[in-house]
Amino acid sequence: MHLENLPRFSLAHLPTPIEALENLSRELGGPQLLIKRDDQTGLAFGGNKTRKLEFLVGQALVQGADTLVTVGAAQSNHCRQTAAAAAKAGLKCELILNGKRPEVMIGNPLLFEILGANCHWIEGCQRPTKLCELSEQLRAQGRQPYLIPVGGSNGVGATGYVVAMQELAGQLSNSKLPVDHIVFGSSSGGTHAGLLLGARVTGFNGQLSGLSIDKAKPELDSYAEQVAQLANDCANYIRSEIRLTSDDVTVIDGYKGEANGVIGDRERSAIKLMARCEGIILDPLYAGRAFGTLVDLIRQGRFQREETVLFWHTGGTPVLFAYANELMQS
Numbered sequence: 001m002h003l004e005n006l007p008r009f010s011l012a013h014l015p016t017p018i019e020a021l022e023n024l025s026r027e028l029g030g031p032q033l034l035i036k037r038d039d040q041t042g043l044a045f046g047g048n049k050t051r052k053l054e055f056l057v058g059q060a061l062v063q064g065a066d067t068l069v070t071v072g073a074a075q076s077n078h079c080r081q082t083a084a085a086a087a088k089a090g091l092k093c094e095l096i097l098n099g100k101r102p103e104v105m106i107g108n109p110l111l112f113e114i115l116g117a118n119c120h121w122i123e124g125c126q127r128p129t130k131l132c133e134l135s136e137q138l139r140a141q142g143r144q145p146y147l148i149p150v151g152g153s154n155g156v157g158a159t160g161y162v163v164a165m166q167e168l169a170g171q172l173s174n175s176k177l178p179v180d181h182i183v184f185g186s187s188s189g190g191t192h193a194g195l196l197l198g199a200r201v202t203g204f205n206g207q208l209s210g211l212s213i214d215k216a217k218p219e220l221d222s223y224a225e226q227v228a229q230l231a232n233d234c235a236n237y238i239r240s241e242i243r244l245t246s247d248d249v250t251v252i253d254g255y256k257g258e259a260n261g262v263i264g265d266r267e268r269s270a271i272k273l274m275a276r277c278e279g280i281i282l283d284p285l286y287a288g289r290a291f292g293t294l295v296d297l298i299r300q301g302r303f304q305r306e307e308t309v310l311f312w313h314t315g316g317t318p319v320l321f322a323y324a325n326e327l328m329q330s
């Protein structure tokens, strides 16, 4: 394994803190809850993409790229972080975004503009096709694009979460905190893949569960395979012999909600519970949905009172403001 020698561009404030959620643990009657604050990675409101981008931008710079090109939803946290990473690294940024350019710029679209990204809003057009077309156009203009997949989820990006697991292992052994379960929102799979591989690398022997954000059956059936494949691509990239299969991947589903990007009572009450017990803000689409799932699992008795569960906060807070009306509903 040669993690230390991989191209990496420093973007994050690390290590991110771990906090004990004592009020919440008491409110819910156990288990003991901890939170890992990757909403505090520091780059343009933080979030899980900062860690992936350290390795993606590192590779882009080594390859002589002058532009980062990526794709995402209208409120994509990944696109916001990519635009910020490009600014910091002195690169240009082209974003391919789903939908019409919003009339009122709020949340991440506002930040894409402030960060100086060139935004291509597309409707009814396949994002991968547009990604290839745009890259060809840029090359024809003499530019050197570096393509980043949705969510920064490939073997290179997932490396950020192998390193995150090493960071966590160090923090847990220093503080002598036992952690039985780690739970986190899982969507394009890079965070999940990196954490799983990192757990093998560090010998972490608790249970890792990805809480599916936006998939239901039948799409979900292939998701565990996709995560295992990403973990193996990452293992190749970091030159590790470890290999994973879909049997190693735990995905908890059934919490997708009405539709992607639509928030319901579970997310609303989870966001308020975390805010009112601990003063910590979650976003409605990812961390809020994941935490709502965790609360439901706790209420179903899925964890023992004396166990410790670490909730990995993956960021996304700028999206909160785009959902003000939905959040104000009682």
Ligand SMILES: Cc1ncc(COP(=O)(O)O)c(C=O)c1O
Residues within 6 Å of the ligand: 047, 048, 076, 077, 078, 151, 153, 185, 186, 187, 188, 189, 190, 191, 192, 283, 286, 287, 314, 315, 316
């Ligand atoms: C805030 C937030 N949390 C979690 C995720 C899911 O991470 P991944 O795509 O690596 O599965 C995302 C993905 O966009 C996100 O923006």
